[in-house]
Amino acid sequence: MNSITTKHSFKFILLVILQVTLFNHINFLGYINPYVYILFVIFYPTNNSRVVFMVTSFFLGLAVDLFSDSGGIHAAAAVTIAYLRPGFLKSAFGTLYEHNHVKFDNTDFGAKFIYTTLLTLIHHFVLFTLEIFSATRILHILQKTLFSSSFTILMLLLISVIFSRKTQ
Amino acid sequence: MQQILNFIIRNKNFLLFLLLFGISILFTIQSHSYHRSKFINSANFVTGSIYNTANGVSAYFNLKSQNVILAEENKRLNQLLFNAYKDTSTTNLNTNVNYKLTNAEVIRNSYNAANNFLLINKGVNDSIKEDFGVTSSLGIIGIIDHISGNYATVISILNSKSRISAKLKKTSHFGSLTWNGKSPNIIQLTDVEKTAPVLVGDSIVTSGRSSIFPKNIPVGTVINKTLDATENFYSIDVKLFNDMTNIEHVYIIKNMDKTEIDSLLEAANE
Numbered sequence: 001m002n003s004i005t006t007k008h009s010f011k012f013i014l015l016v017i018l019q020v021t022l023f024n025h026i027n028f029l030g031y032i033n034p035y036v037y038i039l040f041v042i043f044y045p046t047n048n049s050r051v052v053f054m055v056t057s058f059f060l061g062l063a064v065d066l067f068s069d070s071g072g073i074h075a076a077a078a079v080t081i082a083y084l085r086p087g088f089l090k091s092a093f094g095t096l097y098e099h100n101h102v103k104f105d106n107t108d109f110g111a112k113f114i115y116t117t118l119l120t121l122i123h124h125f126v127l128f129t130l131e132i133f134s135a136t137r138i139l140h141i142l143q144k145t146l147f148s149s150s151f152t153i154l155m156l157l158l159i160s161v162i163f164s165r166k167t168q
Numbered sequence: 169m170q171q172i173l174n175f176i177i178r179n180k181n182f183l184l185f186l187l188l189f190g191i192s193i194l195f196t197i198q199s200h201s202y203h204r205s206k207f208i209n210s211a212n213f214v215t216g217s218i219y220n221t222a223n224g225v226s227a228y229f230n231l232k233s234q235n236v237i238l239a240e241e242n243k244r245l246n247q248l249l250f251n252a253y254k255d256t257s258t259t260n261l262n263t264n265v266n267y268k269l270t271n272a273e274v275i276r277n278s279y280n281a282a283n284n285f286l287l288i289n290k291g292v293n294d295s296i297k298e299d300f301g302v303t304s305s306l307g308i309i310g311i312i313d314h315i316s317g318n319y320a321t322v323i324s325i326l327n328s329k330s331r332i333s334a335k336l337k338k339t340s341h342f343g344s345l346t347w348n349g350k351s352p353n354i355i356q357l358t359d360v361e362k363t364a365p366v367l368v369g370d371s372i373v374t375s376g377r378s379s380i381f382p383k384n385i386p387v388g389t390v391i392n393k394t395l396d397a398t399e400n401f402y403s404i405d406v407k408l409f410n411d412m413t414n415i416e417h418v419y420i421i422k423n424m425d426k427t428e429i430d431s432l433l434e435a436a437n438e
Contacts, residue, residue, distance in 0.1 A: 017218065020218070020219075021218070021219075021222040024278070025226075027280050027413075030280065030352070031280035033280065050181050051181070051184060054184055055184075055188070058191075058192070062192075062195075065195070066210060066215055067210055067215050067219075068210070068278065068281070069199070069209050069210050069278075070199065070281065070283070071195045071196035071198065071200070072191065072194065072195030072196040073192070075188070075191070075192040076192035076196065079185060079192060080185075080189065082185075083182075083185040130193075131281060131282050131283070132282045133196075133200070133282070137349075
């Protein structure tokens with residue numbers, strides 16, 4: 001238990017620092033950045049208390065906000081996907097989730113891809129809606145959501161492929 | 169009572185979600201009003217020192233281009249200095265006495281969000297205060313927002329909250345600079361009287377009507393003008409002289425008469 005807590009605290013800090021020093025400054029084509037820190041929320045172990053998980057996600061988002069002077073937009077987006085996650089887990093992994101057996105290292109690629117894509121899209125949509133904060137510029141919001149999401153999903157899948165410990 | 173408790177226990181996840189989401193929205197809304205975001209800003213010890221370390225590494229990558237910019241500026245200043253004895257008018261001297269400059273380095277720059285901020289490595293210890301202006305050698309950058317011991321955040325002109333007074337260089341018709349969030353090289357000068365003779369290619373400079381920036385700091389050139397919805401004012405697209413995506417060395421402007429001007433204005437308002 002203790003080693004898992006340490007591992008996740010380490011992951012938390014590492015992701016925040018990577019996000020604010022590296023991924024926030026990529027600016028591909030002028031404004032497209034991946035928000036890789038949501039890796040923490042998406043691949044958090046499924047058999048933990050939801051309350052702890054949501055509070056942790058909130059502070060993860062808030063830490064990123066603190067560094068990027070953006071108020072609470074990352075916190076709001078992270079809490080939203082943390083709250084909605086069980087529903088998507090159920091629809092993507094089905095019975096595996098019902099029996100509490102989802103191990104992200106061993107699930108098949110298709111299910112993982114759909115699950116990651118949906119959560120990333122929701123996160124980015126909430127994020128850019130709050131950032132731009134204007135209903136008249138919905139096209140701008142959707143455009144940013146689409147481009148940044150593609151970048152984030154690509155990064156997330158690459159990272160999960162590279163760092164997964166598949167037991168053959 | 170029992171039912172209320174049951175309801176809370178049954179929906180505790182949803183209620184927690186509402187609570188946390190509400191707090192985030194509160195922070196977001198606070199950050200939309202000037203000087204209000206008390207807790208969530210990057211001018212503090214932890215974020216400042218992390219950015220400082222990161223900048224220590226990344227600053228090496230554009231040393232060359234920054235050196236060129238600084239050398240250009242030195243050349244221009246030397247020219248001014250060598251020609252100074254010929255200059256019989258004293259206007260230059262008079263306007264500069266009231267303003268003190270401090271140089272600073274940008275340790276974080278953003279230009280891709282709707283509200284952009286910069287972080288610079290000068291703070292209270294260098295007697296920097298809120299609402300000081302920030303410029304580079306090419307033009308204006310923004311206004312100081314939050315300060316801590318050694319760091320300060322700057323509201324960039326690429327920020328939907330930023331409103332800086334500017335005018336046409338040749339006729340002094342003024343308006344306010346805003347940004348529509350689209351391109352980091354183009355900002356908008358709004359509320360310019362329809363009678364103003366605006367031409368594409370005209371220079372825009374600061375107006376000196378606020379106590380933050382002195383007069384005639386360059387901003388950019390006009391590339392496009394349109395009448396706004398009421399058809400009484402121009403909205404002008406201005407191409408910035410500054411490349412906001414590549415800023416390293418900036419100057420903080422302190423207006424020595426600021427407190428005097430502000431207290432006078434306050435008295436007039438009461």
